[in-house]
Amino acid sequence: MAPLLEMRNLRVELTTKDGSAPVIDDLSFALNAGETVSFVGESGCGKSMTALAIMGLLPAGIGRVTSGSILFDGEDLTQAGDARMREIRGNDISMIFQEPMTSLNPVFTIGEQIAEVLRQHRGVSDAEARSRAIDLLDAVRIPNAKARVDDYPHQMSGGQRQRVMIAIALACEPRVLIADEPTTALDVTVQAQIFELMRDLGRDFGTSMILITHDMGAVAEMAERMLVMYAGRKVEAGPVDQVIDHPKHPYTRGLISCVPHLLASLTDERPPLAEIGGIVPSLKEFGRNECLYAARCELADDRCRAERPQSSKDASDHEVACWHGEQTS
Secondary structure, three states, rough: OOOEEEEEEEEEEEOOOEEEEEEEEEEEEEEEEOOEEEEEOOOOHHHHHHHHHHHHHOOOOEEEEEEEEEEEEOEEEHOOOOHHHHEEEEEOOEEEEOHHHHHOOOOHHHHHHHHHHHHHOOOOHHHHHHHHHHHHHOOOOOOOOOHHHHOOOOOOHHHHHHHHHHHHOOOOOOOEEEEOOOOOOOOHHHHHHHHHHHHHHHHHOOOOEEEOOOHHHHHHHOOOOOEEEOOEEEEEEEHHHHHHHOOEEEEEEEEOOOOOHOOOOOOOOOOOOOOOOOOOOOHHHOOOOOOOOOOOOOOOOOOOOOOOOOEEOOOOOOOOOOHHHHOOO
């Protein structure tokens, strides 16, 4: 069966004062129906930009797709016009953004903001939209939804606002849900509740999900497959258990080493937490024909600093782009 969503060799460039830079560089992945795929990596590695490319929301006049394709149910979204993308956004593909307080309109009630999506895409009456909004608030476990539907965003807690964002995203029962750091700034208890809610809703609605996060623990809990990004490139990908238990890229190993209970799965000795030295390269360095992780990698040699690693994949669909991948696993 063909993937529901497939990205093929996508390249997205941003215009900067130093010229164009590839913030997504030759990225390919597939999302099957009913599956959850997670994108992980540090801030600035291209995770959110990948989501914006799928949604057709790249910064106007600054960001553009220069090559590759994004196929949704066989249709190339990179060739779709604005009117077609407005039909798809919120209806077939929805997105939960990082910060609900800036995503929700402070002068409209939460019920009105949910109802707007339903009127826009489903053409329902005001009464039907309000009734459905109450049902959705119930579904995302907002207590006393019938009364809270007329609340404004500032009258809700951070966790409740995030639940409202999930309700808006699921209003039209999309086939793909993109969650971009859905638990940012929430405490650990609320984070666990949000992830549990997303799991339950994904099962109940049959929605495929892309989870964007830097939290490797959330990946282990939520996703079937994962993709590790660094400086706009895919450096490792595969089934979650394979990548976490047998990481092949030094960067993936470094990310896992920052999570105590994941690190314990790799050794019985429970070594101290590690850190990844250095920082993500600046945007003007993206696109160079070398391994962009070499400056932070203990395994780097002259070849790494002179030649971009090619991806290789094993029988378990575990893929890595590293000249020393087998030394890390």
